[in-house]
Amino acid sequence: MALLMGAVAYDPKVVTIWGGFRSWFNEHGFPFDFVLYSNYERQAEDLANGRIDAAWNSPLAWIRSRRLAEANRRRLTPVVMRDTDRDLTSVIVVRAGSPYKDLADLKGETVAVGAIDSPQATLLPCSFLAAKGLQPGVDVAVRRFDVGVGLHGDHIGGERDAARALAAGTVAAACMIDSNHLLFGREGTLAAGSTRVLAQTPPFDHCNMTLGDTVSTEVMNGFRDLLLTMSYADPQVRPLFDLEGLTSWQAGRTSGYRALETAVDETSFYSEEGAVAAVGYQP
């Protein structure tokens, strides 16, 4: 039986990526297949229920599927993650000429965030602001840009709209992942030198390859070991890595998800048992 993995089709390139991986795995003697989901919630439920063996999970989907599985006494394991999933940060950005010198200056102002389910552009920055004494909705107004809801922020549209709102002057600050601040400067969404990083969150981790308990430890280890042998020097692998945005696979770890667990609890995004509880969240 092939190991069946779920992935969310947040972009057409997903077909190319996992189709390529599928060929590579099968050529290397590891039967592998994948199914595509339109959003992370159904995938998280299917993984937790054992309908699929593995899932390429967003950090938020990892948290939900883990909670769902553990509520049913099942076990999930993050076996690998991309090198580029480790130690990311989000930034809170203001216009260069604005008077804000530190976060406290944003009190009473409006902050733009990404989609309701974006870890990097909404959940983590809001939790970060709260930790710094700015309770979202109380001390600062939050303007959300819900693009690609259900994709857990994989769709860049919400972050870009937040950046545009900042450039247009309709909000005081905008939240985005560090790499997108760089990208928005390069592509011209934010003119060079027009913005300033007011604050940066502590590092956090992003996606991981989660395996369920429907596969044996032997299969799980075989899958992990094979992934870890994939090399950027391999011409068949390199274009897939370039598309998926990694240069090597690293061992999975859970230490980088604590801040997001906190954010999920603070906003009651999911219950302890993994039920969707966020108000207004319709993936």
Next chain:
Amino acid sequence: MAGLDPALVVHLEAWCRSKGHRTQRADENDDGVRAWITRGRTDLDRWALAERAGRPGPDGIVARPRLHWGLAARGALIEPGGPEIAADLIDRDLVWAELAPSLYAHAASAQWDPAQAVRWDAEVRLAPDIERAVVQIMTFLVENEQAALVVPARLLARIHPHFREVIQLLAAQAADEARHVEIFTRRALLTGGEMGTSSVSGRESLATLLTEPDFSLASFLLSVLGEGSFLNLLTFIDRHAPDPVTREVARLARQDEARHVAFGVAHLQHQGKVDTSLLGRLRGAVEQRHQTLISSAGLNQDVFDALVVLAAGEWTPGGIRRGYAAVQELQIEMDEGRRHRLVRLGFPGDEAAELSALHTRNFM
């Protein structure tokens, strides 16, 4: 990394992460340094298995270039992977001829401008019968030149770009034929009349050239036998041309065709050295084409008559007698030329004579 932008470290960390480099934020006392970078391996790994696509000169051609080299310049350093080019002529012995680089250089230097090379304003006042004969011959030439354009154009798209000089030569050959099509058409229409006729038999003969998929056989049928015969035909037209424009267009086309024939012969001589079955396959191609065309009417009667009238120079019994004899002589010359070239390819004299006799009556 040192720098003054306040966001430098934020951006540097994000960029290095995406490129596989490691960063470490600098201490306060690192004297202007904001972060330390440890280079990753991705840019090195990308080229770790790279290879050279042969060497740039003709002496650097490899026997079988790899398909994933694609359109890369010969001698370039090739990143492994990537799409394979849809070329099926990838064997040096199938496509290469030592003469190709020098023939290409010659072809490139011998390009002429149809607007300048012919004195289009020269006086052309022919008797209507003679003018009609010239127009009919030009119409025939255009049709044949169009076949001679399409065949190398199709072949060059199938050749691996590693064999650059062969592609360049075929491209120049196609461009030559494009000019021939132009000048023959222009001469045909010079006096304001209509084009001549095109027979089924002529088009049948040319269709067999277009459907030959084998590079060597196509080159043999088109260049060695077809264009070889055309050398005699163009000489004939030059000799009997009733006006300077007809003479010049025939002469210009002939000098190009001689080069095409030279490449065809050189290519097949090269191939004959490495493939002992070649002569048998060439013979088979001639025989098969003959079988295909056996029920065909051969040369368009209008073309034959036009050649007779052209050589006659006048519509009189004496003239026609001379013209007919001249066309008979032309056909003997064509036969001798084909036999001569077949012998150069290695056929014994009697076999060369036999094969030459099987050549299409359409000349090309």
